[in-house]
Amino acid sequence: MNYAASAPSDITAKLPGWRATALFVLLLAGLAGLAGRGAYLQVVHNDFLQEKGNARYSRVIEVSAHRGMITDRNGIPLAVSTPVESVWASPANVEIDSQQTRQLAQILGMGAGELKNRLFDTSRDFVYLKRQLPPDQAEKVVRLNLPGISLQREYRRYYPTGEVAAQTLGFTGQDDNGQEGLEFALQERLVGKHGSQRVIKDRHGRIVEDAGSLRAPKPGSDIALSLDSKVQHLAYRELENAVRQHKARAGAVVILDAKSGEVLALANYPAYNPNNRGRISSQAMRNRAIIDLFEPGSTMKPFTVAAALEQGKVQPETVINTEHGVLSVGNRKIHDSHPESMLTVAQIIQKSSNVGAAKIALSLESQTLWQSLANSGFGAQTGSNFPGEAPGKLRDAETWRPIEQATMAYGHGISVNLLQLARAYTIFANNGELKPVSLLKLDMPAIGKKVFSDSTARALRGMLELVVQPGGTAPLAQVAGYRVAGKTGTAHKLENGRYVDRYVASFVGFAPASNPRLVVAVMIDEPDNGQHYGGLVAAPVFSKVTGAALHALNVPNDAPLDNVIAPSADIVREEV
Secondary structure, three states: OOOOOOOOOOOOOOHHHHHHHHHHHHHHHHHHHHHHHHHHHHHHHHHHHHHHHHHEEEEEEEEEEOOOOOOOOOOOOOEEEEEEEEEEOHHHHHHOHHHHHHHHHHHOOOOOOHHHHHHHOOOOOEEHHHHHEOHHHHHHHHHHHOOOEEEEEEEEEOOHHHHHHHHHHHHHHHOOEEEEHHHHHOOHHHOOEEEEEEEOOOOOOOOOEEEEEOOOEEOOOOOEEEOOOOHHHHHHHHHHHHHHHOOOEEEEEEEEEEEOEEEEEEEEEEOOOOOOOOOOOOOHOOOOHHOEEOOOOHHHHHHHHHHHHHHHOOOOOOOOHHHHHHEOOOOOEEOOOOOOEEEEHHHHEEEEEEEEHHHHHHHHOOHHHHHHHOOOOOOOOOOOOOOEEEEEEOOHHHHHHHHHHHHHHHOOOEHHHHHHHHHHHHHHHOOEEEEEOOOOOOOOOOEEOOOHHHHHHHHHHHHHHHHHOOOOOOHHHOOEEEEEEEEEEEEEEEEEOEEEEEEEEEEEEEOOOOOOOOOEEEEEEOOOOOOOOHHHHHHHHHHHHHHHHHOOOOOOOOOOOOOOOOOOOOOOOOOO
């Protein structure tokens, strides 16, 4: 079979000329666009590329500011900020193996799983691994030389006096901001302003060069408190001993400068160590001297008598029929535990007669007595500006029934805090002038408010001196070498509207009585070791604290060193 060989066909198709032209134009436009974008970024908007480039190696970090120091009135540090290191990581730059992770977790005191979760959380550019490490721990982290993990300088608050002034000073949180007490109240003055710094980092995220400060940190202001460290320590020591001795629930002591109203000591027990707050109770954190309220008992009687003296109702030598220790007011009875038929006004204070104080109160218009108590600072805050200060309770006179007016005379139906009560006694120490209190050191004594006349204040001062003499309720409050004046208080505690057989024992006084320098108030809450009277529980604390404080402050004696008269076995007890 013959096959004819056929000629190959022409299969090459010619493309239209416009398609080549279009492709060339598109390529040219793309190149022009790229060139234009490059020119825009490098000439017109070059900060974008600069920012991206800097981000590869340059960082701006925060520089912590130094919190202001808190000192006592003599410049002794009470709260200082010490430098510490915090460990942080940049998850995108972290390059560590499992063994290094375990080593780091052990140094930081963390679980390896928790650490891994933080290290490899790439949704975050910055994460703290551990805040405020001690220097020895921080040094161990540095030695590991781990990529992406760095240290940052911060400050941690330290309290040299520990628990001695814990409730008053308060404490700061992890960011060095005040959380409680004066640290919180004075936050705006103490806190500094953080600065910023630019640094150069290598590809592992480690800082290799300091590129200079952008904004210098501004430290906070130092603040001098009115507290005297020596006096504070003395007060705390004796308070702790008394609470333990009497198996009490708690206690507090306030010491005021009688002339200026400055708080020289404010102690509470139980307490806590603000440098180690791992396990503390809310009760230990309470500043009971300012926050807790209690019925003051017989420590109110001097104010009732002062109001009557001002109105000309009585004189110190006026004799009152004390009804053999029983007084009926409506369908209620008021009792004295040491019945007497007749007592002078001075003896009513000395022996703490409820019946005598009630009869004096009932001789006054209710509004007059209320105004006298209100002018003495009851029912209002002291002006200390301490966070959470309780103002106390003084009901309007219009709501008083006769029995309530009578019991108000000896401290039932009214509530106070210990600082408020101590402040009120500055009236008798300053010839009738009520001093404002201050927790900050003052350049000069504050001007007070005249409440009672000079003659009334002097008369009460004489009566209050009788209280600590034989025949009074507080001979255990005497101080060798000094004349002392004061008043005991013992009150049932009020729970759910009913008085229960638990007590608050108190004593408030001042010394030297001839020219008062200190006002000291002591409160022991629920003593439970066989004694609960203020003269037996609180007065001895006053004696020890006041004597030691007067010596520490070099206050001259105003009595012979052998002036202390031993009390008889039968100490007069104030009425409850």
